[in-house]
Amino acid sequence: MGKITAMMPIAVLVILFLYPATAQVFTSLVNFAGSNGATPMYMTMIEANDGNLYGTTIAGGANDYGVIFQMTLSGQLKLVHSFCNGAGCPDGSQPYGGVIQATDGNLYGTTAFGGHPSNPAGTIFRMTLAGKLTVLHKFCLNMTRGLCNDGSLPLAAPVEGADGKFYLTTNGALVLHPSEPTAVRISKNKSFEILCSHSDDCRSLGDMEGTVSPLIQVKSGIFYGVAGYGYQGNGTIFKIQSGRVSLFYNFCSKANCADGIQPMGPLVVGKDGNFYGTTFGINGTSWATKHGTIFSITPNGKLTTLYRFCQQTNCADGAAPAAGLVQGTDGNFYGTTTIGGTNNDGTIFKITPQGVLTVLHSFSGSDGSNPVGGLIQASNHVFYGSTPAGGSGNQGTIFSLDMGFR
Numbered sequence: 001m002g003k004i005t006a007m008m009p010i011a012v013l014v015i016l017f018l019y020p021a022t023a024q025v026f027t028s029l030v031n032f033a034g035s036n037g038a039t040p041m042y043m044t045m046i047e048a049n050d051g052n053l054y055g056t057t058i059a060g061g062a063n064d065y066g067v068i069f070q071m072t073l074s075g076q077l078k079l080v081h082s083f084c085n086g087a088g089c090p091d092g093s094q095p096y097g098g099v100i101q102a103t104d105g106n107l108y109g110t111t112a113f114g115g116h117p118s119n120p121a122g123t124i125f126r127m128t129l130a131g132k133l134t135v136l137h138k139f140c141l142n143m144t145r146g147l148c149n150d151g152s153l154p155l156a157a158p159v160e161g162a163d164g165k166f167y168l169t170t171n172g173a174l175v176l177h178p179s180e181p182t183a184v185r186i187s188k189n190k191s192f193e194i195l196c197s198h199s200d201d202c203r204s205l206g207d208m209e210g211t212v213s214p215l216i217q218v219k220s221g222i223f224y225g226v227a228g229y230g231y232q233g234n235g236t237i238f239k240i241q242s243g244r245v246s247l248f249y250n251f252c253s254k255a256n257c258a259d260g261i262q263p264m265g266p267l268v269v270g271k272d273g274n275f276y277g278t279t280f281g282i283n284g285t286s287w288a289t290k291h292g293t294i295f296s297i298t299p300n301g302k303l304t305t306l307y308r309f310c311q312q313t314n315c316a317d318g319a320a321p322a323a324g325l326v327q328g329t330d331g332n333f334y335g336t337t338t339i340g341g342t343n344n345d346g347t348i349f350k351i352t353p354q355g356v357l358t359v360l361h362s363f364s365g366s367d368g369s370n371p372v373g374g375l376i377q378a379s380n381h382v383f384y385g386s387t388p389a390g391g392s393g394n395q396g397t398i399f400s401l402d403m404g405f406r
């Protein structure tokens with residue numbers, strides 16, 4: 001009996017030690033209210049080398065055309081730039097895709113509109129951490145047969161390639177001045193190149209809201225991206241190799257579209273070397289696809305569906321993921337769904353590489369709703385994300401999810 005009593009404090013200590021590793025704490029950090037920004041969309045925040053998070057909203061700010069914001073890991077937010085400073089929005093307007101930090105320490109991003117005074121088809125910009133913004137390119141500077149030759153409506157941030165140049169795709173679906181989707185690259189000194197435009201290759205990139213996520217580059221130097229409505233409208237994965245765009249995978253290739261349709265979020269390379277991603281699937285005609293999926297795909301193009309959403313009553317497990325995944329330090333993947341969950345306002349979920357899904361949080365409106373952007377796991381091991389709606393002013397939120405990783 002004495003031995004058991006002596007061991008009890010050790011057992012209690014073990015329990016207390018293990019508990020934080022499994023605890024999870026959701027915190028609503030920021031309620032957007034217009035003056036501090038509004039409606040963060042298809043963006044995933046980044047952690048810059050100054051230890052702060054940076055992101056964008058498509059509305060709000062001094063001119064109500066969107067902002068770049070900085071936020072501490074504890075949730076203190078300040079505006080770094082309000083877009084549309086001047087007639088015609090020469091610095092651009094409505095940045096959908098967030099920003100990246102390049103090897104030169106500066107932030108780079110795009111705006112969907114503004115730039116050219118008569119053809120407001122968007123911009124590519126650079127901004128210092130101190131807030132000095134420089135426009136590197138204004139889209140639709142010239143047109144042929146009524147189409148913007150260099151593209152229009154970029155919805156994703158650029159990605160810096162191993163060659164130090166920036167690569168991105170444009171959506172190309174402006175009503176006023178449309179264009180085919182394009183793939184382009186630009187150097188830090190503003191040297192701009194069109195990789196494909198008005199060609200069969202570029203048609204695989206998709207159309208309206210088809211390319212809303214950034215490219216990724218793998219060790220081989222090849223870029224991969226997704227187009228939600230590419231090819232036959234079901235979505236594609238495409239690749240850019242040596243400046244040439246080609247089709248890598250066409251969704252709805254399996255019977256009844258069992259492989260999913262409409263990929264929206266970017267791919268992520270897992271620790272096992274495979275790609276992981278999601279399909280939105282909201283326009284699917286069968287149960288297997290109309291609520292979205294999570295998939296893995298090998299570098300050889302073999303796709304495996306890991307999870308189909310809305311398996312639980314009233315889609316308590318979530319539905320219609322528009323964002324990509326992030327692999328946490330525990331080896332599992334984390335993401336969000338735009339709808340479903342307890343209140344049909346979307347969810348945060350965890351999924352193992354084998355496909356076992358756990359709902360971590362159901363949004364309720366007051367703490368945010370309908371997340372379409374991805375999550376980031378910051379240097380403090382906490383996950384951060386945003387919602388475009390909900391919160392106290394129904395103009396979006398920023399939240400954190402602490403899984404207890406240390």
